[in-house]
Amino acid sequence: MAKQCDRLIDYFNNQLTEREREAFEIHLGECASCQEELAELEELTMDLPFGVDAVEPPEDMKDRVLSNVKNVNQVKDNAQSSDTTTKVTDIKDKKDMPPLKKKKSWYKPLIVATLTLSLVGNGVALIYLNQEEKPESTAPSEPEQEEVSLDTLSQKHALQPSEGVSAQATALMIEQNNHVNLVVQAEDLPPLSGEEAYQVWVLEDGTPYRAGTFISSEDGTGAVSYVMDYDKEYNFDTIAITKEPNANSQQPQGDILLSSPL
Amino acid sequence: MREEDVDLFNRVQAQDEAALEQLYDRYERILYSFSFRVTNNKFLAEEAVQDVFTKIWTKQRNFDEKKGKFSSWLLTMARNTCIDLLRKRKETPYEFEERDSIQSKEPTPEDQVEWKERGEEMQSALKELPKEQQEIIELFYFKGMSQSAISKTCDIPLGTVKGRVRLSLKHLKGILTKKRERGVYEDG
Ligand SMILES: [Zn+2]
Numbered sequence: 001m002a003k004q005c006d007r008l009i010d011y012f013n014n015q016l017t018e019r020e021r022e023a024f025e026i027h028l029g030e031c032a033s034c035q036e037e038l039a040e041l042e043e044l045t046m047d048l049p050f051g052v053d054a055v056e057p058p059e060d061m062k063d064r065v066l067s068n069v070k071n072v073n074q075v076k077d078n079a080q081s082s083d084t085t086t087k088v089t090d091i092k093d094k095k096d097m098p099p100l101k102k103k104k105s106w107y108k109p110l111i112v113a114t115l116t117l118s119l120v121g122n123g124v125a126l127i128y129l130n131q132e133e134k135p136e137s138t139a140p141s142e143p144e145q146e147e148v149s150l151d152t153l154s155q156k157h158a159l160q161p162s163e164g165v166s167a168q169a170t171a172l173m174i175e176q177n178n179h180v181n182l183v184v185q186a187e188d189l190p191p192l193s194g195e196e197a198y199q200v201w202v203l204e205d206g207t208p209y210r211a212g213t214f215i216s217s218e219d220g221t222g223a224v225s226y227v228m229d230y231d232k233e234y235n236f237d238t239i240a241i242t243k244e245p246n247a248n249s250q251q252p253q254g255d256i257l258l259s260s261p262l
Numbered sequence: 263m264r265e266e267d268v269d270l271f272n273r274v275q276a277q278d279e280a281a282l283e284q285l286y287d288r289y290e291r292i293l294y295s296f297s298f299r300v301t302n303n304k305f306l307a308e309e310a311v312q313d314v315f316t317k318i319w320t321k322q323r324n325f326d327e328k329k330g331k332f333s334s335w336l337l338t339m340a341r342n343t344c345i346d347l348l349r350k351r352k353e354t355p356y357e358f359e360e361r362d363s364i365q366s367k368e369p370t371p372e373d374q375v376e377w378k379e380r381g382e383e384m385q386s387a388l389k390e391l392p393k394e395q396q397e398i399i400e401l402f403y404f405k406g407m408s409q410s411a412i413s414k415t416c417d418i419p420l421g422t423v424k425g426r427v428r429l430s431l432k433h434l435k436g437i438l439t440k441k442r443e444r445g446v447y448e449d450g
Contacts, residue, residue, distance in 0.1 A: 007409075009409045037428070044428075044432065046331075046334050048403050049337040055291075066283060069282065072316055
């Protein structure tokens, strides 16, 4: 079993695939020396985090994080209700529609959440994808949404699926601190197997540049935030998503699933 | 008196918003500073902090007192999240740099007693290690690199990585133990 014992470091560092990890954990249950070494690593590294220098968190981080954390439950509820109601108009008629006050309180943080690229699992992605339905569903009877500052929000694109593909995705390009952050959120993605990953590309005259890698969850949703920090200025004209054999493709190998002109 | 972490944690799991905020205030800076050290990116660091609190709030993770300190458990969770986030990003070649030259120092806040006590000792112990051992600990622990990435970066055979990691960590512990013993004598 020497081969499994050699995986201890990668197990500790969360570098194994799910299958490898499961196999290692079975081994761990039977191998006294791995158990001992793992306990030793845990003990020896326990105090290391305290050796880092203090870094001041961004001023508004607390508000963002706490509201996003508390909103997780509401996102779940929201996602469930939109799963069971296929049409947007149905939501309007639902009796258990949250009152306006509640809606406002999650509507605003969700913009902030998107701007700060906080993607917790797929929670924020779900909020975002549902966002457009919300105002519409309540617009006829209720006052305008509270003004939300969108001055850093530069562009939003809906990606179109290629023929025979049913997936959907949006791309949000946000200018922040002289960087462009690209946030891609997708749903109804076909499942991945093994090492496969979804890759976002931005193209200039047909030349692709990597712009974020992600994997989808069981329900076919996935999201990635990517700081577009390239070595020179480009005039990207297209954004596209492909399925790649692994997360390291430097050139697209899979067909384009979704794309949009920029 | 300061409420125990475990009690706060239990209240958070019961969806107590005040407890969530208290726990957040208590650990924001160490979690953020540590996550920033691992990811070297403020967006990812914030995402990691948010992920940790989301996992607690939604009861995806359970803390077992028998398995050690709450703070260590929290920081391990943050580290795993950071490694995940880094893996999802494009690979950027890593260069070993001396920390002090690239990081602006902020004074450790006075109220973070545990951090202050354990941190000063740790920082000076790390500096006493030979450069190669500092680098191994940096790549293994703070960058969470895979065994093969460490082997390539340090240009050492794959089979020797684990041994070197353990040796470096044990050496560090030896230095720390000596410091603590000396500390006890000086105080006494
Ligand atoms: Zn073993």
